[in-house]
Amino acid sequence: MARPGTLVSMIVNVGQAKTDLSKLLARVEAGESVDIARDGVPVARLTRIERATPGARFLAARGSLAGRIRVGDDFELTDDEIDELLDEPT
Secondary structure, eight states: OOOTOOEOOOOOHHHHHHHHHHHHHHHHTTTTTEEEEETTTTEEEEEHHHOOOOOOOHHTTSSSSTTTTOOTOOOOSSSHHHHHHHHHHH
């Protein structure tokens, strides 16, 4: 059964998946799921990974305050700026 927001899945065999991986990934990025089969039996599924919600990395950075702090509407840094700050070495 396809996840909400994904198109109906297609089934490819292992050999075709190895040959066409880039094309299959493009389909997955477009929202389709791809089942990989061995001898006609599905054994794996490629699905798109949903991006984290804005600010999730900020809230998870220390973990101990996750769910206990709120970011005000007037906060001046964008999500990208916060991600840059968290990516910098200390």
